[in-house]
Amino acid sequence: MTARPDLPSGSSASAAPAEAADPQPTLGTPARLRAAIALAVLGAALTGVGPLLGLTSPAVPAAYPGWPLLLVLALLAPVAAALFARAGKPMAAAAVLVGPAALAPGRLGQDVQFAVEAGMAARPELLRASSLINFEPAFGWWLLAAGHVIALVAGFLAAWGISESGAGTQRQGLLTSALCAGVLGGVAVLMAPFSSDDPYLPAETALDGPLPVLIGSALLAVAVPCAAGLLAGSTDLEFARGGLLGVALALVAVVVPPLVSVLVLDEVIFAWGPLLGLLAAAVLLVLASRAGRGEQAEDVDDLRLPALTRLLALAGAFALLAGAVAVLAALTPHVSMPYGLRDPSEYPARMLLPAGILLALVGAGMLLPKLALLLRPVLTVLWAVVPLAAAGSLDAVFTAVQAAGAGAGLGAWAAGASVLLAAIAAVLAAIAGAVERDDVDLTEMAMRRLVLVPSLVALVLGAGAFSLPVLTAPGYSAPGVFTDFGTTSWGLVLALAAVVGATALAPMCRPGQAAALLCGAALLVGVRALEFPLTAERLPGTAPGLGLWFGIGCAVVLLGTALAARTTAEPTN
Numbered sequence: 001m002t003a004r005p006d007l008p009s010g011s012s013a014s015a016a017p018a019e020a021a022d023p024q025p026t027l028g029t030p031a032r033l034r035a036a037i038a039l040a041v042l043g044a045a046l047t048g049v050g051p052l053l054g055l056t057s058p059a060v061p062a063a064y065p066g067w068p069l070l071l072v073l074a075l076l077a078p079v080a081a082a083l084f085a086r087a088g089k090p091m092a093a094a095a096v097l098v099g100p101a102a103l104a105p106g107r108l109g110q111d112v113q114f115a116v117e118a119g120m121a122a123r124p125e126l127l128r129a130s131s132l133i134n135f136e137p138a139f140g141w142w143l144l145a146a147g148h149v150i151a152l153v154a155g156f157l158a159a160w161g162i163s164e165s166g167a168g169t170q171r172q173g174l175l176t177s178a179l180c181a182g183v184l185g186g187v188a189v190l191m192a193p194f195s196s197d198d199p200y201l202p203a204e205t206a207l208d209g210p211l212p213v214l215i216g217s218a219l220l221a222v223a224v225p226c227a228a229g230l231l232a233g234s235t236d237l238e239f240a241r242g243g244l245l246g247v248a249l250a251l252v253a254v255v256v257p258p259l260v261s262v263l264v265l266d267e268v269i270f271a272w273g274p275l276l277g278l279l280a281a282a283v284l285l286v287l288a289s290r291a292g293r294g295e296q297a298e299d300v301d302d303l304r305l306p307a308l309t310r311l312l313a314l315a316g317a318f319a320l321l322a323g324a325v326a327v328l329a330a331l332t333p334h335v336s337m338p339y340g341l342r343d344p345s346e347y348p349a350r351m352l353l354p355a356g357i358l359l360a361l362v363g364a365g366m367l368l369p370k371l372a373l374l375l376r377p378v379l380t381v382l383w384a385v386v387p388l389a390a391a392g393s394l395d396a397v398f399t400a401v402q403a404a405g406a407g408a409g410l411g412a413w414a415a416g417a418s419v420l421l422a423a424i425a426a427v428l429a430a431i432a433g434a435v436e437r438d439d440v441d442l443t444e445m446a447m448r449r450l451v452l453v454p455s456l457v458a459l460v461l462g463a464g465a466f467s468l469p470v471l472t473a474p475g476y477s478a479p480g481v482f483t484d485f486g487t488t489s490w491g492l493v494l495a496l497a498a499v500v501g502a503t504a505l506a507p508m509c510r511p512g513q514a515a516a517l518l519c520g521a522a523l524l525v526g527v528r529a530l531e532f533p534l535t536a537e538r539l540p541g542t543a544p545g546l547g548l549w550f551g552i553g554c555a556v557v558l559l560g561t562a563l564a565a566r567t568t569a570e571p572t573n
Contacts, residue, residue: 033090036158037081039150040097044074046147051126053140056118060135063201064264066125066257073253074147077246081158084242092242094158095231099246101155102227103254106189108148109216114141120210122193122203124265125257129200175434178232178244178287182225185251185280189220191273193258198267224251228284241288248284251277308435309369312376315428316366319379322421323360326352326386329414334393335400336407347538348392348488349411352418354527354534355389358382359422373436376429377513381520383426384491384498385527390415391491395479398487451514452507454561458518459503461557462525464550466496470531471548473539495524499554511566518562525555 048071051062077100084093113121118135121127129135189206196203206217224247231243255277262270330352362379365371393415400406469478479488481496502521506514529551536542 030090032157032160033085033094036094036097036154037078037085039154039157040078040081040100041075043147043150043154044071044078046143046150047071047074050140050142050144050147053143054138055114055127055141055144056135057138058133058135059138060118060127060129062126063124063128063261066260069257069260070125070253073256074151076249076253078154080245080249081242089238089242091236091238092245095234095239095242096246096249097151097155097158098231098243099155099227099248100250100253101152101158102223102247103220103250104148104152104155106216106218106220106223107254108145109219110213111141111144111148112212112216113210114144116212117210119200120202121213122196122201122209123257124201124261124268174240174287174290175229175232178228178284179225181280181283181287182228182247184283185224185228185277186221188273188275188277188280189217189224189254191276192271193274194262194271195269196267197269201267203268203271220254224280232287244284244288248281248288251281251284255281308432309372311428311432311435312366312372315376315379315425315432316363316372318421318425318428319363319366319383320360321363322383322386322418322425323356323358323363325414325421326356326359326389326418328356329390329393329411329418330356332411332414333409334397334411334415335409338406347535348396349415350534351389351392351527351531352386352415354530355385356418358523358527359386359425363425374512374516376432376436377509377516378520378523379429380426380433381498381502381517382523383422383429384495385524386422387419388491388495388524388527390419392479392488395487451561451565454557454564455503455506455518458521458554458557458561459500461550461554462496462499462503462521465525465528465547465554466492466499468547468550469545470528470551471536471539471542472545473542476539478545495528498524503558506561506565509565514565515562518558518565522555522558522562525551525558529555 048067051067051070054060077096081093081096084090084096114123114127114135115137118127119129192203192205194203202209206214206221209217227247228244231247232240234240234243255274258271258274259278261268330349334346334349359379359382362375362382365375366379394412397406397408397412401408467481469480471478479486479492481489481492499521502517506517509517529548532542532544532548
C-alpha cells in the first residue's frame with residue numbers, strides 16, 4: 001500500500017491494492033429482476049388507469065383525454081428495462097427502474113393535492129375544475145397513488161442485491177455533467193408548469209403553490225440531481241448507462257404533460273420550466289449513451305482535476321476571503337437613507353459578524369495541511385451560513401432602495417460578494433471531497449444505525465429551526481420558508497438544505513467525515529439561533545419563537561451525534 005504524494009501531511013489515507021481497483025458489481029437473482037419489471041409495468045398501468053376512472057368525487061373530467069399520454073410515459077422505463085433484460089444486460093435493466101423509483105415520492109406528494117384540494121391542482125391532463133365545490137378522493141386517485149408506490153417498490157427490488165466492492169475508475173467528467181443536468185432538471189420542476197388565464201387552473205411556482213405541491217416538487221428537485229449523480233458515479237458502465245436513462249425517462253414523464261397542455265388548450269400559455277426539464281432529460285439521455293461507450297472512451301474525456309492539496313488550499317482561501325468580506329459587510333453601512341428615515345438593515349446585518357468569523361476560521365484552518373482534510377466536510381455545510389446571514393440584510397436593502405429611494409452602500413455590495421465567494425469555496429470543497437473519496441478512501445459505504453436515528457431527529461428539529469420564526473413580536477410576521485417568502489427566505493432554504501444534506505449523508509460516511517459534517521451543521525444552526533439575541537432589540541415586545549428552541553435542540557442533538565459518529569468503529573469487510 002502506497003500513500004498518494006499529493007495528500008496533505010497528517011493524512012492516513014492510502015491507495016487500495018491494484019487487484020481491488022476494478023471491481024465488478026453483482027446482481028441479485030434474475031427472478032427478482034423479472035419481478036421488479038413486472039411490478040414496474042403494473043405501477044405504470046395504474047397511473048394510466050387511475051385518471052381514466054376519475055380522481056375525485058363528484059367526478060370531474062380532465063381538460064383533454066390525458067390518460068393515454070400518461071400511460072405511455074409511465075411505461076417508457078419498464079419497457080426499456082425489459083429490452084435491456086432481453087438483450088442480456090441485467091445491470092442496465094435494474095438501473096433503469098431506479099430513476100422512476102427515486103422520483104416516485106415527489107410525484108406522489110404532488111398528487112396528494114387531489115386528495116386535499118383538487119381545485120388547486122394545476123394539472124389539466126388529470127382534472128379541470130369548473131366550480132369551488134369540495135372534492136373527495138375517488139377510487140381512481142387511490143390507483144394513481146398505488147402506481148407511484150409500486151414504482152418505488154419496483155426500484156428497490158431491482159436495486160436490491162446489487163453490490164459493488166471498492167471504487168472503480170474515476171469518471172469525473174460524466175459525474176459532473178450528470179450533476180449539472182440533474183440540477184437543471186431540479187430547478188425546472190420548481191418553476192411554473194405554464195401560465196394560465198383560467199382561474200380554475202392556477203399556474204404558480206412550487207414555492208407559491210399549495211403545501212402538497214411544494215413538498216412534492218421539493219422532493220423531485222432533490223431526487224433528480226441526487227439520483228443522476230449517484231447513478232453516474234457507479235463503477236459499472238452498464239449500471240450507469242441504465243440509471244441515467246431511467247432518470248431521463250422519469251423526468252420526461254413529469255415535464256411532457258404540461259407541454260402537451262400548452263399545445264391543446266387555449267387558456268394555457270407556455271412557461272419555461274417544462275422546456276428546461278425536457279432539455280435536462282435530453283442531456284441525461286446523451287450522457288447515458290456516452291456512459292455505455294466503455295472505460296477507455298470515458299478516460300479520454302475525464303475531467304482533469306488538480307491535486308487534492310491544491311483544491312483544499314483553494315477552498316480554504318476562498319472561505320477565508322468570504323468570511324473576511326462578510327465581517328467587512330457587518331461593520332460597514334448597507335444603505336444611505338434619505339434624511340429622517342431609519343436604516344432597516346442595521347439589525348439584520350449583525351448576523352454577518354458571527355457568520356463571517358466562523359467561515360474565516362474554517363478557511364484559515366484549511367490552509368494548514370494537518371487540518372485541511374478534517375475541516376473540508378465542515379466547509380461543505382458551513383458555507384451556507386453566509387447566505388443565511390446576508391439574505392436578511394440584503395432583503396432590507398432591496399426594500400429600502402425600492403420603497404424609500406435609498407442608495408446601496410459598501411456593506412450591501414460586500415454582503416453580496418461574500419455569498420458568491422462562499423459558494424465558490426463550497427464547490428471547491430465538494431470537488432475535493434469527490435477526489436478524496438475516489439482516489440483515497442476505498443472502503444465500502446455502510447449505514448451506521450447509531451448515527452442514523454439521532455440524525456433523523458436532528459433533521460426534524462432543523463426543519464423546525466429554519467421553518468419557524470426565531471423571534472416573535474406583536475404585529476410582526478417573520479419571513480419563512482412556507483410563509484411570507486422573500487429574499488430572506490432563500491437564505492433559510494439554503495441553510496435548511498445544507499443541514500438536510502449533512503444529516504442524510506452522515507450515517508453513510510466514515511466516522512471522521514460524519515462528525516465533521518454534523519459539527520458544521522451544528523454551527524450553522526447555532527448561527528440561526530443567534531438571530532434572537534442579536535436582533536431582538538429592533539422590535540418592541542419581542543419574545544423567543546419556536547424556531548429558537550428547535551434550533552437549540554437541533555444543535556445539541558447534532559453535537560451529540562457527531563460525538564457518537566466519531567467514536568463509531570469503521571465497518572469491517
